[in-house]
Amino acid sequence: MFRAILMFCHARQLQKNTRHETSNVYPDAWYVAASSHEVESETLFSRVIIGTRVTLYRKESGEVVxxxxxxxxxxxxxxxxxxxxxxxxxxxxxxxxxxxGVCVEGPARERRKCT
Incomplete structure (x- = not known):
C-alpha cells in the first residue's frame, strides 16, 4: 500500500520566505512531499516541492517534519x-x-531542549 506524506503549501508565502522564484501557477494546496517509506527515521531527506527545496525527517515519535x-x-x-x-x-x-526551524543551540547560545 502506498502511503503519501502530504504538505500544505502556501505558494506565495513559500516564495517570499525562501527567495525562490515560483510562478503563479502553483496554487495554495496540498502536495505530495514523499512516500512514507522514503523518509527514514535516522536520516534527512531532501526534495523539491513547487520549486523550493525542503528537508524531511522523522522525529523520534515517528512524526514527519x-x-x-x-x-x-x-x-x-x-x-x-x-x-x-x-x-x-x-x-x-x-x-x-x-x-x-527555531535555532536552539549555536556557538554563542545557551542550550535549550528541542521540541
Missing part, C-alpha cells in the same frame, strides 16, 4: 547536516534547529 533545506547563514543545504534527537544540526556552523 518538513523544514526549508537552506541553512540560515550561507545558504548551504540543511539536509547535509545530521539528526540529533528531534533536532537537526547544520554542518556549516554547527547551529542546531528544532522541528519548528
Amino acid at each position: 518538513a523544514l526549508a533545506d537552506r541553512y540560515c547563514h550561507g545558504g548551504a543545504p540543511l539536509s547535509l547536516g545530521r539528526r540529533e534527537g528531534d533536532c537537526v544540526r547544520g554542518m556549516y556552523h554547527g547551529l542546531k534547529f528544532d522541528s519548528r
Whole structure:
C-alpha cells in the first residue's frame, strides 16, 4: 500500500520566505512531499516541492517534519547536516534547529531542549 506524506503549501508565502522564484501557477494546496517509506527515521531527506527545496525527517515519535533545506547563514543545504534527537544540526556552523526551524543551540547560545 502506498502511503503519501502530504504538505500544505502556501505558494506565495513559500516564495517570499525562501527567495525562490515560483510562478503563479502553483496554487495554495496540498502536495505530495514523499512516500512514507522514503523518509527514514535516522536520516534527512531532501526534495523539491513547487520549486523550493525542503528537508524531511522523522522525529523520534515517528512524526514527519518538513523544514526549508537552506541553512540560515550561507545558504548551504540543511539536509547535509545530521539528526540529533528531534533536532537537526547544520554542518556549516554547527547551529542546531528544532522541528519548528527555531535555532536552539549555536556557538554563542545557551542550550535549550528541542521540541
